[in-house]
Amino acid sequence: xxxxxxxxxxxxxxxxxxxxxxxxxxxxxxxxxxxxxxxxxxxxxxxxxxxxxxxxxxxxxxxxxxxxxxxxxxxxxxxxxxxxxxxxxxxxxxxxxxxxxxxxxxxxxxxxxxxxxxxxxxxxxxxxxxxxxxxxxxxxxxxxxxxxxxxxxxxxxxxxxxxxxxxxxxxxxxxxxxxxxxxxxxxxxxxxxxxxxxxxxxxxxxxxxxxxxxxxxxxxxxxxxxxxxxxxxxxxxxxxxxxxxxxxxxxxxxxxxxxxxxxxxxxxxxxxxxxxxxxxxxxxxxxxxxxxxxxxxxxxxxxxxxxxxxxxxxxxxxxxxxxxxxxxxxxxxxxxxxxxxxxxxxxxxxxxxxxxxxxxxxxxxxxxxxxxxxxxxxxxxxxxxxxxxxxxxxxxxxxxxxxxxxxxxxxxxxxxxxxxxxxxxxxxxxxxxxxxxxxxxxxxxxxxxxxxxxxxxxxxxxxxxxxxxxxxxxxxxxxxxxxxxxxxxxxxxxxxxxxxxxxxxxxxxxxxxxxxxxx
Amino acid sequence: xxxxxxxxxxxxxxxxxxxxxxxxxxxxxxxxxxxxxxxxxxxxxxxxxxxxxxxxxxxxxxxxxxxxxxxxxxxxxxxxxxxxxxxxxxxxxxxxxxxxxxxxxxxxxxxxxxxxxxxxxxxxxxxxxxxxxxxxxxxxxxxxxxxxxxxxxxxxxxxxxxxxxxxxxxxxxxxxxxxxxxxxxxxxxxxxxxxxxxxxxxxxxxxxxxxxxxxxxxxxxxxxxxxxxxxxxxxxxxxxxxxxxxxxxxxxxxxxxxxxxxxxxxxxxxxxxxxxxxxxxxxxxxxxxxxxxxxx
Numbered sequence: 001x002x003x004x005x006x007x008x009x010x011x012x013x014x015x016x017x018x019x020x021x022x023x024x025x026x027x028x029x030x031x032x033x034x035x036x037x038x039x040x041x042x043x044x045x046x047x048x049x050x051x052x053x054x055x056x057x058x059x060x061x062x063x064x065x066x067x068x069x070x071x072x073x074x075x076x077x078x079x080x081x082x083x084x085x086x087x088x089x090x091x092x093x094x095x096x097x098x099x100x101x102x103x104x105x106x107x108x109x110x111x112x113x114x115x116x117x118x119x120x121x122x123x124x125x126x127x128x129x130x131x132x133x134x135x136x137x138x139x140x141x142x143x144x145x146x147x148x149x150x151x152x153x154x155x156x157x158x159x160x161x162x163x164x165x166x167x168x169x170x171x172x173x174x175x176x177x178x179x180x181x182x183x184x185x186x187x188x189x190x191x192x193x194x195x196x197x198x199x200x201x202x203x204x205x206x207x208x209x210x211x212x213x214x215x216x217x218x219x220x221x222x223x224x225x226x227x228x229x230x231x232x233x234x235x236x237x238x239x240x241x242x243x244x245x246x247x248x249x250x251x252x253x254x255x256x257x258x259x260x261x262x263x264x265x266x267x268x269x270x271x272x273x274x275x276x277x278x279x280x281x282x283x284x285x286x287x288x289x290x291x292x293x294x295x296x297x298x299x300x301x302x303x304x305x306x307x308x309x310x311x312x313x314x315x316x317x318x319x320x321x322x323x324x325x326x327x328x329x330x331x332x333x334x335x336x337x338x339x340x341x342x343x344x345x346x347x348x349x350x351x352x353x354x355x356x357x358x359x360x361x362x363x364x365x366x367x368x369x370x371x372x373x374x375x376x377x378x379x380x381x382x383x384x385x386x387x388x389x390x391x392x393x394x395x396x397x398x399x400x401x402x403x404x405x406x407x408x409x410x411x412x413x414x415x416x417x418x419x420x421x422x423x424x425x426x427x428x429x430x431x432x433x434x435x436x437x438x439x440x441x442x443x444x445x446x447x448x449x450x451x452x453x454x455x456x457x458x459x460x461x462x463x464x465x466x467x468x469x470x471x472x473x474x475x476x477x478x479x480x481x482x483x484x485x486x487x488x489x490x491x492x493x494x495x496x497x498x499x500x501x502x503x504x505x506x507x508x509x510x511x512x513x514x515x516x517x518x519x
Numbered sequence: 520x521x522x523x524x525x526x527x528x529x530x531x532x533x534x535x536x537x538x539x540x541x542x543x544x545x546x547x548x549x550x551x552x553x554x555x556x557x558x559x560x561x562x563x564x565x566x567x568x569x570x571x572x573x574x575x576x577x578x579x580x581x582x583x584x585x586x587x588x589x590x591x592x593x594x595x596x597x598x599x600x601x602x603x604x605x606x607x608x609x610x611x612x613x614x615x616x617x618x619x620x621x622x623x624x625x626x627x628x629x630x631x632x633x634x635x636x637x638x639x640x641x642x643x644x645x646x647x648x649x650x651x652x653x654x655x656x657x658x659x660x661x662x663x664x665x666x667x668x669x670x671x672x673x674x675x676x677x678x679x680x681x682x683x684x685x686x687x688x689x690x691x692x693x694x695x696x697x698x699x700x701x702x703x704x705x706x707x708x709x710x711x712x713x714x715x716x717x718x719x720x721x722x723x724x725x726x727x728x729x730x731x732x733x734x735x736x737x738x739x740x741x742x743x744x745x746x747x748x749x750x751x752x753x754x755x756x757x758x759x760x761x762x763x764x765x766x767x768x769x770x771x772x773x774x775x776x777x778x779x780x781x782x783x784x785x786x787x788x789x790x791x792x793x794x795x796x797x798x799x800x801x802x803x804x805x806x807x808x809x810x811x812x813x814x815x
Contacts, residue, residue: 074756075741077589104752106759107735114736117645118652131759302757305779309561407585 069124078409123362143357156377167452168351177357182416185344185445187320194335229292230314236479243342256501288481297480322437344445375419382423403428463500556783579784597746604727616678638672663737681715
């Protein structure tokens with residue numbers, strides 16, 4: 001017995017020792033970290049002082065610095081030769097050594113969290129509301145506030161972007177990222193297949209909502225036994241008709257709380273309790289019973305296979321934009337019609353969907369800003385980074401249009417990731433002139449009354465998480481029409497209330513009222 | 520006698536049936552993967568998955584071997600990591616386990632506990648990441664794919680279990696004959712624990728071969744991407760993009776993503792080598808599993 005207790009004692013001792021070791025490890029880290037973080041700040045301050053004058057006078061005097069840019073997408077095999085070409089080109093302009101670090105879209109969020117946590121220095125990073133979340137980065141203090149840098153080093157960005165863009169990225173009055181300039185306006189859309197629309201006499205001009213599609217879908221169902229009349233999946237459909245019903249879903253997908261665009265009082269509603277939601281899920285139920293969806297729609301996660309096989313008569317999701325049909329055609333190999341079912345709207349989420357932030361760990365934030373500024377102005381630089389090197393990675397078809405060379409080793413095909421997309425060449429198949437059309441669309445779009453409001457989820461984190469488990473369960477069922485809404489919708493709403501949806505609405509209203517009075 | 524045999528036959532049949540059903544559950548999905556990898560993409564969309572391809576085609580494999588550079592390099596990385604990692608891990612695990620299994624080593628208990636403790640609790644992801652990146656500076660090298668798995672507590676305990684069954688008399692006899700500790704380990708312990716080593720080696724090789732997580736965390740350069748990570752990336756990307764892009768203003772050209780048949784062909788290529796390795800180890804495998812049991 002005694003022996004055993006002695007053993008237990010040794011074990012406890014060892015445990016304590018190892019704990020102590022671990023703790024001292026932490027302590028050391030804490031001590032060193034502030035000094036590490038101070039370092040770049042100090043250098044930036046001195047840098048600022050020294051580089052102020054060269055920026056205005058002569059940039060050739062700039063010291064050579066490294067800039068690391070984290071972007072999303074597949075790592076390109078020949079990225080080094082592109083980096084080299086960029087550095088060569090910028091030698092007399094900025095004198096930077098650019099490193100493009102591509103991380104797969106699916107991993108970008110995690111990778112950036114780890115990079116921030118480890119204190120690794122980087123300069124620029126892609127940020128958005130769907131990958132490497134913008135607000136999370138701002139709340140954690142990973143991004144630098146850019147207002148002063150923009151004023152000092154980015155005259156071209158300021159000139160290019162419309163005012164609405166800056167409103168969208170503001171958090172507590174400060175700007176922490178530069179929105180990339182591409183299609184911002186969002187319009188709800190359906191994509192009927194052209195040959196079927198012709199065959200069954202679908203009058204596109206008359207389609208103003210999902211309901212208007214019902215007769216067409218009936219004919220497709222009767223006449224084309226091998227086709228799926230309309231796309232539907234686990235993600236649910238209501239997200240694709242929010243603008244149609246005039247809702248701005250500003251707190252995140254399927255988080256209760258929307259504001260109507262035409263409501264100047266900015267009253268927050270629970271969209272799942274709205275009559276619009278009820279009529280929508282009833283329509284989905286009707287369509288499901290008529291057999292318009294895939295049978296397994298409620299569990300389907302990947303719709304691309306059906307799209308590629310051209311098996312679906314009407315696709316849903318995305319947005320109306322100039323050149324949208326050609327993009328769809330390159331995926332499906334069939335002509336699709338682009339039919340808008342809402343007015344074009346500028347929302348915060350549509351704008352921050354593609355933006356670029358500057359890291360707090362950056363040692364040369366002003367140089368990063370100058371580089372970003374050049375991307376909005378300098379077409380050569382933009383095309384280098386978006387398309388690669390001419391003759392090696394792409395060939396010109398005409399003055400404005402290029403085509404990627406197969407297996408050339410560099411073709412990120414995400415033109416919207418690098419500053420101002422309207423600086424770029426058109427890709428083969430895109431009609432020249434769509435950039436100008438897109439700018440016009442952005443400028444003519446209706447602004448959401450909530451543009452510039454950013455929602456802080458911290459006070460209601462638990463409620464949001466609880467609600468998310470409920471929506472994950474009911475949304476796929478209701479929005480694919482797999483269950484009877486007469487029975488399940490009240491049950492859904494009741495469970496949402498139990499999970500705290502009313503508290504979320506109250507909190508949202510509180511934040512919006514505070515924002516409104518501060519404006 | 521007759522009755523007994525009947526009963527025996529019946530339970531035998533039941534056991535056979537159970538295992539037949541069980542192996543069918545394992546084999547059929549695998550057959551599906553093979554079949555899909557040889558099917559035409561449009562057939563799958565139109566008719567669903569089928570055990571025998573409607574139209575037999577090697578298109579998916581041709582597609583993969585069209586630009587074989589990436590595939591070959593990731594194969595090489597995977598093989599290098601698996602071979603080097605397995606050898607290193609086997610040697611170090613065996614040594615540690617041997618020390619822990621020696622009853623005449625006083626620190627054996629607390630040290631065993633130390634190993635066991637890490638089986639249950641770990642430092643967490645961020646400290647781990649910081650250790651590799653900021654202190655060891657081995658991120659984005661092949662070492663970052665090997666070192667973290669060199670000692671896995673579960674393997675050490677398994678090996679310790681094997682080695683504890685070696686009678687201490689064997690070691691003593693070696694000592695009497697004048698052998699030092701190293702000689703005892705290499706000339707007596709290692710040869711008699713061959714089956715255990717083979718089993719453990721197979722386990723370790725599986726860990727290295729199937730790992731994509733280390734690459735996800737530490738590898739940036741495209742020529743250090745192992746096969747499984749390449750596979751994982753493709754799957755993960757397709758899933759992430761098809762769920763998150765439906766709502767956004769972003770257009771990503773999904774037509775460039777490999778389609779279903781190509782993905783299955785990749786799964787086949789990733790699983791293939793291990794299938795061939797397995798029978799090679801099998802002769803030791805059964806012995807290895809029973810080595811911990813009491814022997815006559």
